[in-house]
Amino acid sequence: MHSVILATASRYLLALILMFSVFMLLRGHNEPGGGFVGGLVAAAAYALYFLANGLDAARLIFRFEPLRTSALGLFLALLSTLPSLVTGQPFMTAIWVDTGIAPIGKVGTPLLFDLGIYLLVLGITLTIIFSLAEEDGLS
Amino acid sequence: MNDILSGSLLLLGSVFILLSAVGILRMPDLYTRMSATTKASTLGIGLVLLGTVFYWQDFGIASRAVAIIVFLFLTAPVAAHVIGRAAYLGKVPLWEKTIINEFKKSEHPSENGSSMHE
Amino acid sequence: MTTLLAIIIGVLYAAGIYLILRRSMVRVIFGLILLGHAANLMIFTVGRLTKGSPAFVPEGAESIITRPFADPLPQALILTAIVIGFGVQAFAIVLFRRTYQTLKTGDLDEMRNTDRLPEKLP
Amino acid sequence: MNFMEWAVQASVIVIGLSILIIFLRLVIGPSIEDRIVALDLLSANAIAFIAVYSIQKNSTTFLDVGIILALLAFLSTVAFAFYLGGKQRP
Amino acid sequence: MNRIIILPVLLPFATAVLMLLFPRRIATHRLLSLLSGVLLLAVSSLMLWSVLDGGILSLQAGGWAAPFGITMVADTLSCTMLTMASLIGLTTTIYSIGSINPKEEHNLYHPLIQLLLMGISGAFLTGDVFNLYVWFEVMLISSFVLLVLEGRPEQLEGAIKYVMLNLLSSAIFLAAVGLLYGMAGTLNMADLAVRLPLLHHPELLSVVAMLFLITFGIKAAVFPLFFWLPASYHTPPIAVSAILAGLLTKVGVYAIMRFFTTIFILPETDFIYQILLWVSALTMATGVLGAVAQYDIRKLLSFHIISQIGYMIFAVAIHSPLAIAGGLVFIVHNIIAKTNLFYLSGIMRQLTGSWDLRQMGGLYARYPLLSLLFLLPALALAGIPPLSGFWAKLTVILAGIEAEQWPVVAVALFVSLLTLFSMIKIWNEAFWKDDPREEAHRDSGRHLHELSSREKIAMAAPVVLLGLLTVLSGLWFEPLFVIANRAALELLDPSLYIKAVRGGMP
Amino acid sequence: MLGLIATGFLASAMAPVLYKRYKENFGWIAVSFPLYMFFSFLSRYPRIAAGESLRESLPWVPSLGINFSFLLDGLSLTFALIITLVGAAVFLYAGAYMKGYKDAGKFYLSIGVFMTSMLGLVLADNMLLLFVFWELTSFSSYLLIGFNHHKESSRKSALQALLVTGGGGLALLAGILLLGSVTGTYEISSFYDMNRVITAHSLYPAIVALLLLGAFTKSAQFPFHFWLPNAMEAPTPVSAYLHSATMVKAGVYLIARLNHEIGGTPLWQDTVLVTGAVTMLFTATLAFRQTDLKKLLAYSTLAVLGTLVMLLGIGSELAIKAFFIYLIAHSLYKGTLFLVAGTIDHETGTRDIGKLGGLRKAMPVTAAAAALASFSMMGVIPLIGFIGKETVYKAILELDRWGLPLITAAVLANACVVMVTLLVGFRPFWGKAGETPKQAHEAPLKMLLGPALLAVLGLLIGLFPDFFISAMLEQSARSILSEELSLKIALWHGVNLVLILSFVTLLLGGLLYTLRPATLRHSFFSALPALIKPSSWYESALKGMLSFARLQTKTLQNGYLRNYSMVIVLAVLLSSSFALYKGYGKMPPVPDASITFYEAALGFIIIAATILLTTSTSRLKSVVSLGVLGFSIGIIFVIYGAPDVALTTFAIETLNVILFMLVLYRLPKFFNHSSSSNRIRDAVIAGSVGVFMTLVVLFSTSFELSSELKDYFASASLLEGKGRNVVNVILVDFRALDTLGEITVLAIAAIGVMTILKTGREGRA
């Protein structure tokens, strides 16, 4: 399916939706959202781009290997649990940096954890979509 | 005062929404339904959201409502286009009273599939 | 509304069960998805309903004890369950697709080879 | 009941009615495109409902759901179209 | 010491994540797997020692006091199970290095095994009902993927059944968890144990308990919920079959044990034991008869899993201290022997080129040492003294006799005869019988000398190790029984568990 | 004794290695092992004879009351000496006999393990320890019977023996456990004086039944006797050792050992007596039709085993005396004759009595040994067999009940035994030479020493019974009857009824021998024993079990996924409805039935979409319905204050749509193969589940839920969790562990999807 209209629109929507996804991620601790929804929205942005422009274009614009992105997400999630071990507190005890940042609120390991979720969800969604698309020869 | 403005916008929007709903039920074929109604809906929803902007009068909320409106106006026509196009290429029939068709099939030699009805 | 939700949950369970008892692969997948919905709605409902008041600590306040609010725990459980369900469903769908491609049939009744006993009596 | 409350009540009912009508189209079809259009419209109307509901419950958190809904409804419509337009695929 | 509890979950997770970051380095994967396996075994043994020495360990994840956060609890039962899981994890990793096709290793075999172990460890350690669901799902989905890693038609077919029925079980599990929260307002197992007896509306308890029983019954593959197991367990690479066979059903048994000795011990749920009793008899019988009917060695072994689960369920049904101890002994014995038999069947297949017993033969004459290694777990499974299985059978049946459950005891005894019969069937066909094929047609099997030394060592080491354990745990049964007894006493007196979880809380 | 047993197992384990090194000469090394044992037992003879019992104990599984306890008294010493002595003969013999076999190393391993286990069995003072050895003898016997495992008949016989004795073993185990639960101990010497306690217990009949079942199967009593003749598939040394001299006597030993503790009741005595008598007569007549040397010996062994059991059943002092003499006599002569049969087989290549004859010229020593043993077996003076038979007759005649039928049976049975002896011990050596596959030569020294030794010993004991066995006999009888006995044994008692009976027996035996060819032609005689044929009962039981297993597996594991699902659904439905009924037994109250317009509309849409989805014939329509359903459920979450859940639901639903759009081309179309009756049935079941779940939800929402957690989360979310979105704080902090698991699931799912598709591509490429 190639539509100039959709393809053009998707290019501009991509940035917009991605921004929205980051927004969802960062303020999830205080408002609806969070890493999971953020990641899904980001994945939706790329999915839209893929539907409009094809697999090759989507891979090109995503730049990373989706599965590695998931692995990175898992790694960040793992990383977020380590400070608690190092500081001798029970596993996964949140460690907070004292100064807050305006839209996000306080920064701490839960945010890192959420970021990990974001990347993981983005990565695995795209892994699934890209694998299926590749399987159908939708390059 | 704000309540009046806000309430009126809600009502007006709702009416447009209802109109569009009736339209989608009454129109004779897919294309006429889409031509006629999807935008009425978009407009109606836009008005309702505007109503919320005036109800709360808060920058944060307003910007979110505006974001929805902008996004809807950006995407609704694209959505209508992709479905209309798919329907036409998928040979969803035109209303028998359609008076003119300048969209020749030969433009799309690859489109020879049958209707997508299952 | 709890009553209506109870009925909805019943309908979803019934439809889900009915579909997983079909022979057609794709219907079975739909059945699974329905069961997922049913379970989530059920957790939500039996966690008791509170209308229109999500569990958010309002600006300026430090806790939301002052007004009735929806129980956040069932919500968190459902969120986890939905996500897990999605992962598992996605896998199942692709598995079914691949199976169809390999075995050239979508009829589950024709997939009985792994349970077949050797023909010859011992 | 003041005007605002009345307007909200009326809107909820009108939007609910519209949703039912559109759902009727979804059930009738006849073409799959009709159903998809109906689905798209249903999601859009759900946004309107959420907006009105957030006024009724005086809770702004629901508005965020509207944004996501708009975005995702669009995406699923495109996905359906993608499928329908995919006949020429191998 | 309490902080160590998270390591059995964290270690495999971290290992898997590292491997996923470098998905193509197979050699690194193997090394990391081995390393993690050894560490995990060390950690779990240390935990077991520590629990035996100083009592139940608990950890409040995130530092949130029970019942608000998720509690991880390590008591004797979970530590024993954990030690078994890490042992099997390690041996399977070793065995895989010699038996798994490098193509599967490239398809992320090693990380998947680690994640499976993570799920299993989590399931054994968690003290939270919903968290248990999550670990079950981790376990399940990794087993799904492991099952179809090669993508052969029979694997797909088996996986369809495995996946569908297990997802059905997950749906029931979820519903049960929801209902339980809706009744008691808590998910913490210890907290549940405290609250359930005080409920104003306990009427639904029996339903909830029943739903949990069915969920875990499906996982444990009891009659009549076992169909997914024989339909699928014989299809994946044998290392995968082995680890699934050894560990997965036992997690179900563990859950039944945990729930019906710690949480559901109320008058409303007493009828469950009666149900378990009959279920156990039918499970033993149908499983062993299924095994008797098979000629594919993997199918035969798969049906055996079911039969043996029956004994463990029988133990729970009696739930006397001796019975629970016997059940745990049975689990330990069965994990070791059953996994070993799967490993052995893989070796037999390598040497004969077939899974079908009718196509095999001549192994006794050609490989006497292999024959001995086969006899150890096979006879243990049949309960021949003084191997581990004898004690398992003995304690469970003794418990049955003390509880005066004559019919089920009779079934258990008869089933053990049929178990012997089916093990002898393998022996007769594969070892004693002459190779049925002409010398010229034996190309499908490989001679021992054709295997590389990596393959030989990697496949033999686990078999020898587990065989030794079968013998040693038979000859020195007392320590194992002491541990099992300790576990049983802890289980039947939940106050220890509750105290460990909730601390000084009322 | 523990040391001796442990050494035994260790030595056995070394046998294959040593055999590899010493090959032909290994027989000489091997014999040192039983001989050493024999003499070490013999060295304890004086102490035992003096009335001492030697005890040793080491804890094994003290928590279960299982110890390595051993007891050496008259009874166990008798058995231990037989075991080691016959063992020595057999080991030596095997050194030559097994020369041609590739697997001789394994043979020595198995027979070594057997001998040690047998010793353990008779020495054990703990019932469970005894059971451990009991099972080990069964299994090593299995390996030995199936030694020629390339032959199907060997494998079959081995399996048969294992199943019969193994089954009996399980009964024995149950009996032991029952006994343990009655007495509170497994130590045999501990319940030595608990006869009252045991026999008065309500479980006593069960204990007797189970223990005897174990003993009878092991000692091949009717109707379990059939495995023994079939066990003749084993190499001859094995038959000589296990299946006549030692293992088959384990059951007899057990009865003797427990006689004092459990016996003395009519139940015990009569059961034992009748079983023994029936076995004796029935199996003796079965010998009539045999033509194979070993089979003939096997049936005569059965008759002897029956006799021994019968004697224990009689239980009088005289009977016990008879039991002992007969036991020793039989071990000596039957061991000899089996070895002789083996020698004949080895040298001539056949065991068919029809083909054998005149061997005495080629094999004079063998013939002499055979003759000596045969005289003993026939009960000819002055051999020990004579004393044995005399005492048996005497013991029977002493009986007031059943005396006449029993003596008749005994004479008949012994006549058959005489006939067998004539067939086995004389016929091959006398008359004219037969046509045998191989040219016969005298056997090598190793094969002569054993039988000769045993035969001569039979003669010596017969001549000097007092010197050899009196003391032992007294002590043994004390173990069985727990009475001080003084039993003098003498060869000659003058002419009396017993002597006449002995004479009649011999005559009758000779008569049978001469009549045999003629009677065999009559189908009546060959059909007679076949009327009662327990071996065919075994066959049909085995066959029936196999067909039932097949049928059951075919029925249950039928391959239909929908049946599997159905069973689970029904299990849930039936058991949970039962539980619900138990819990409530009434209809639920209807909580909160108030409803707004939009809720009703939403409910309508959800139900309609569900129905649409369920009945849809088009996949695409189904996906659209699913979309509607998902979005509507999302709206429910919005209405009830769960925006995060709603967001996630919407996102997941959309992803589901995308997923379906990507795979739908590769998924099969809908079809409807189910019959309408199936569909109705499924709909009814599914509907019932629906109703059940509705009821459950109504029940569980019919009262207030007080959750401590809810309030805690609300108050701690901002203060301690640093977030205003409580749900999110739960997800990333309070219950972050759940989330960790959840994302792991997602990652694995993605790996799975990728892998499945990848292997699919590779498969097609």
Next chain:
Amino acid sequence: MTPFLLNILLAVAWMMLVGEVSAGTFTAGLLVGYLLLWLTRPGLGDTRYFSKVPLIISFVLYFLKELVIANLKVAYDIVTPKNYMAPGIIAVPLDVRSDIEITLFANLVTLTPGTLSLDVSSDKKTLYVHALYVKDAGQFRMELKNGLEKRLIEVMR
């Protein structure tokens, strides 16, 4: 549109989303926007943009007027029982050239009730429009080209 302008726009959008006008949020928006633009760079191509704010405003007003009129027209048709429709598909030759112009034009056409952009020809020179009230195909074409397309070109170039 230069990436820089786009970046500014995204920063503003960010401020709106966050609901707080401050240097901090603007900087954060700039950063987020920059990151995203870097990520999506290949998709944007080379576009030019120069500010024509008054033109844009008048264009928006014109379009809103058209939108409301058309909506009312269609609404009237829906609520009245009689059908005034004379639908057809018209090929409209395009003067707009770039993808973004075509897309904007087509979408604005679609947004107006009564018309629907079905497809763009593969040479991007013709837009096929489905319309509800076609009295004369030629006239319809001219109205569209002289009204919406002309004004759009004014704004875009």
